[in-house]
Amino acid sequence: MQINTGDTAWMLVSAALVLFMTPGLAMFYGGMVRSKNVLATIMQSFFAMGLVSVLWALVGYTLAFGPDKAGLIGGLQYLGLNGVLRTTHSLAPTVPQSVFVAYQGMFAVITPALITGAFAERMKFKAWVLLLAGWLLIVYAPLAHWVWGGGWIGKMGALDFAGGTVVHISSAAAALACVLVIGRRRDHGTHELQPHNLTLTLLGTGILWFGWFGFNAGSAYAANGLAGSAFLATNLSAAAGMLSWTLFESWHRGKATTLGAASGAVAGLVGITPAAGYVTPLAAIAIGLIVGAACYGGILLKGRFGYDDALDVVGVHGVGGTTGAILTGVFAWKAVNAAGNNGVLHGNPALLVPQVVGVVATIAFSFGVTFVLLKVIDAVVGLRVDDEAETLGLDLSEHAETGYILGRAS
Amino acid sequence: MQINTGDTAWMLVSAALVLFMTPGLAMFYGGMVRSKNVLATIMQSFFAMGLVSVLWALVGYTLAFGPDKAGLIGGLQYLGLNGVLRTTHSLAPTVPQSVFVAYQGMFAVITPALITGAFAERMKFKAWVLLLAGWLLIVYAPLAHWVWGGGWIGKMGALDFAGGTVVHISSAAAALACVLVIGRRRDHGTHELQPHNLTLTLLGTGILWFGWFGFNAGSAYAANGLAGSAFLATNLSAAAGMLSWTLFESWHRGKATTLGAASGAVAGLVGITPAAGYVTPLAAIAIGLIVGAACYGGILLKGRFGYDDALDVVGVHGVGGTTGAILTGVFAWKAVNAAGNNGVLHGNPALLVPQVVGVVATIAFSFGVTFVLLKVIDAVVGLRVDDEAETLGLDLSEHAETGYILGRAS
Amino acid sequence: MQINTGDTAWMLVSAALVLFMTPGLAMFYGGMVRSKNVLATIMQSFFAMGLVSVLWALVGYTLAFGPDKAGLIGGLQYLGLNGVLRTTHSLAPTVPQSVFVAYQGMFAVITPALITGAFAERMKFKAWVLLLAGWLLIVYAPLAHWVWGGGWIGKMGALDFAGGTVVHISSAAAALACVLVIGRRRDHGTHELQPHNLTLTLLGTGILWFGWFGFNAGSAYAANGLAGSAFLATNLSAAAGMLSWTLFESWHRGKATTLGAASGAVAGLVGITPAAGYVTPLAAIAIGLIVGAACYGGILLKGRFGYDDALDVVGVHGVGGTTGAILTGVFAWKAVNAAGNNGVLHGNPALLVPQVVGVVATIAFSFGVTFVLLKVIDAVVGLRVDDEAETLGLDLSEHAETGYILGRAS
Amino acid sequence: MKKIEAVIKPHKLEDVKEALAGVGVQGLTAYEVKGFGRQKGHTEIYRGAEYTVDFVPKVKIEVVVEDDLAEQVEHAIVMSARTGKIGDGKVFTYDCGSAVRIRTGERGPEAL
Amino acid sequence: MKKIEAVIKPHKLEDVKEALAGVGVQGLTAYEVKGFGRQKGHTEIYRGAEYTVDFVPKVKIEVVVEDDLAEQVEHAIVMSARTGKIGDGKVFTYDCGSAVRIRTGERGPEAL
């Protein structure tokens, strides 16, 4: 097929938008930790932009999107991005493959960055670098292949428009493994660990929302009606998630908080991710409302278990991603996207089977491999900073920097 | 007409850009209040992203852009966005209607958010939520219909390329009503109410300028020469507005301030909004220069009247929008846009008539309805927080949060 | 040729992205100075958005891109942007000239803004305004003409895809002149001049990276495979630059810093700028690695010379731009871009000649003219604020504003 | 000389400063502090969890004056800082042994 | 009355506050300070250059109490703030001449 300039323009922009989400995530997370850990938290995301981009080009892309080997992994045809400059990829037949590579690379960057919220304020930078590299190649690339690259989950008929399983559930399962292996922050339970700068978190939310249009509507791989409907669904689910979370919060605690509004919006965005190209605008609103409520419930549960998932990766991306994947099986409609399928509400309860299998497989795979990776890294370099460093803050102890110097004595 | 991928790509991006303006506005406004109100101020804008997006889908869009009823309102054909996925709208015939819906929805989000600058630091969140919903449906949707949706103002021949009346004048008139009904801040006149974080305001300015390209050049509904000329005009007017404001400020006060540069740029952006697609680059510079000066004058007047329009919604959006609407009637030129008209300078002083009628009607309608809405809301839930809450700050009293916790004792 | 909507969409977006880089740069630089100079530093960049945009429209554009006069300067055909609305420019034949004007104007805005890092915390605002205007017209516009507008450097066969010489080397050479003429900060060597807010700097880095896609991939002037390959190269070089810088830093100082990650990414972006459309993805990684290391070395050298290039314009843009320009001569490959050339590695060492000549000419020209401009401005209004103002901080002394007021006593 | 320290509600700083100027005080030093006392703190909410914040923002002011003026100063602060609600704060008085003006080297009451 | 001032590690503020409440202290005032002492500062790195930062973040607390309580308060602070590592800080005691509660005008120990 021929390159279409309109599709290409949109995919170039979408790739840029998804890249921009990672600094957005860095700000979102950075604002929620204590000021002494703000830079370290931002750095964990930023470094993914560096390390993953390069690894993706060298080997990640071909593992995910090279010619399918037994439904499990991509072949090595595109090693070092060999030959991508003058070709197209079958998933995006009207745009240059270089653009497809870049676009997919941005997903590979942000997905592991999402995990960092779980172990905020206590992990060694060196350990994170190792986990990042290992996780990308051993967890992310295969998963992307299974769902989108011609692998078994996609073939099974599971619908995942923009990464409910590949991105959100996989990172949340890894986050859970991290929480279990790394343990709680020293001050968890004894100090009030308030967010130090919610303006940063809200700015990050704005950037994430903005970038998510590239994430979801870009997953149409064209500037067409499907992109339009995914765009609309994305915006509505984010909006409904915000309304839902703040409503439940108002009932439960008597106040609608700004962090609640932000969290609800992100929950809505997570929830619509697998569904964006398969559902009507009204279904998107329903998904946002349900997911917002589910995630609010999810973060409350955390308290029960005593886990220290510092920035609620499991509560938001795990619960939201899972709920969204299931709801995709409920609301999907061929009238919206003929390439999709009908869900429960459109007479096809059978769609729930691949949806659930996809979710379960993703959780098991990501959790298991991450667990092993963590144990290995712990043995090699240690996962956690020592107590003194944790009290001092990671900005100084890991990076020899200070976030804010606002006084005048300089 | 057939979907054009290039036009669609541009409109998808434009919709995303306009969405991004609302967090930008939140930062712009948030930086100008005192630190104890920063989150509440940001929240007022963010919540519009949630509530308006949903209401727009359910009923706002069809009221604005459904089939015209007597020039006054749109019919209910698109209730719940029924049928928008596989059609186009006559105003944007080469892009999917879903994209048009999303794009227009972003305008509906930011317009009421603009009002919040007027009553900053004193309004109850609950009251704002009610005002937001009411204002969207009773003021914004009809106005959008009158000007763009086939209603009487557009039919009369008034030119408003991207929302001088619909967006800026309407929000400013509502702001004036708020200022009058809600009254001054407790500390107005007794304390120096300095902006607490101008870096946030400047960042917001950058985001607004960036997003405004979607706002104005997106209003061409295509990726063509008209979009290009609107883009160029937008940039030049913003630039000229900055020069003009800082120049007047330097004369008047001896210094060019950064808030002045930001305010002048925003003034220039407001002023060019109605004109962007109808004027030459040189005319855009002239508009920016004039509007920057007019708005600088406008904010000085505020002091005279003793009003507490906290963040100068009237002074910037009211004065700037009105000046821009009139200047559109002066500088519009068919050589730039054959679908437009000639203004005074091109031999057609008659264009001033619809321009002025549009402005006056918008002010009267928005001011009047807002006034009544405020009185009703005041009776039902009260508009203002009590004195103690106002002193404590809205972040804590309304949202149980703190903006910044920069100390190390945690 | 006919307007292509896809190309136009991409160029509209690219222009917006490049505009957005200037606020990004303002935040990047703003975070690195002391808090008492944050607004003044941001203002220096913001004001370029105002003044340069207008000057570009009036006369800059035609000097750079008007019909060539003797390889030295553009003719006055486009004075005041006369006639750009309904034409195209030969460099971007499928997009409206208005879009090309806007796009190029954004380059003209950010280039002088880059210089401001050198003289941060000590220059008079008035002096900067004069330098800005003079430099744009006497240095930037001719240089842009020489390289892209049909002038002698381009004709000689030097490759500069997106501005290695025009943007980075020229601004760095000017920065060096500033450092020499203006002298060190009062507190240089006696106080620890730490960055006051690295979250701002990191946010700025994110915005720069995001915007740079418009900068480099937009320089294809179309939404095609070339844009895709430039996009990919840009991302990979930024990523590799980050890895390289943090690696060297870890060896040298034992820690990977967040400012190092940010600086490395920017170095990688600078380095790939001239090469983006001529090299393979693997070459882009190599360029990023080399440039990251070179720039890390560059900033270390500064200490040796005792210069006070406050925010390392020479070390990053000078060293990075020069290295990138040379490496373009090494890695360029016609298989990537037939309109380019082969470099050393593809059998054509001769390409190094125009590359080096371009670099040397740019440095000599920009340094020389800037030096004279500074001397003239110093004589007329003085370049530096007095000692008291410098101690007080430029925010208060030059702009009568305060960056942060975070206390509650208001 | 006496040093008078007062912990007051932040919002009252303006008023107190003016009241002190009224009784002839020419200089004072102020800073933001966090107070813990009878006025309980507040509850903040982050992601469904309630955080109890015991410390409330206060401003502390310090003014050194001649012995004769001490009582007046104390009284001026009490009057201008009072809202009648819990948490209005305290005024403490201490002896100050010596004072020097850095600029001139003047000592004692001259230095104030 | 006595005024007890302590410079402690920021992270210990919670513990100290609780220890003080334990000995009957009803109010105290705290603020962030920078300390210079035997505990050396740290090195920061910006663009390859090392910066020596001599000051380390500390919290200072002030509590005015009746004379009898002073020793107990001092002891409570020392015990609760101790980590045994360098930089744990100091406790200083001063005389306080008078105290007034702004809200009520109560004076002396009543005001505390």
Added chain:
Amino acid sequence: MKKIEAVIKPHKLEDVKEALAGVGVQGLTAYEVKGFGRQKGHTEIYRGAEYTVDFVPKVKIEVVVEDDLAEQVEHAIVMSARTGKIGDGKVFTYDCGSAVRIRTGERGPEAL
């Protein structure tokens, strides 16, 4: 022991710290304050309106020393903090009743 408090220009903190180290001071505590005094504040401009800001940024330092050292410390501060321009600040001296080092429990001059 004596406690010496000084309010100085923020920019002078480095110099003062070094001067104090020069006379044998081993520890001190510093924090940012806002000063009101003869040195008038400044005017800020926001959207055409002038705001008068009376408080200027200052740094306060506190150092507790043995009685003998007090005068030297005072002198060192005065000398190192002086610019000769208005607003250079003040040095105040107070009696300090007792000092304890938290880490070791040492008391009196030993604790400093």
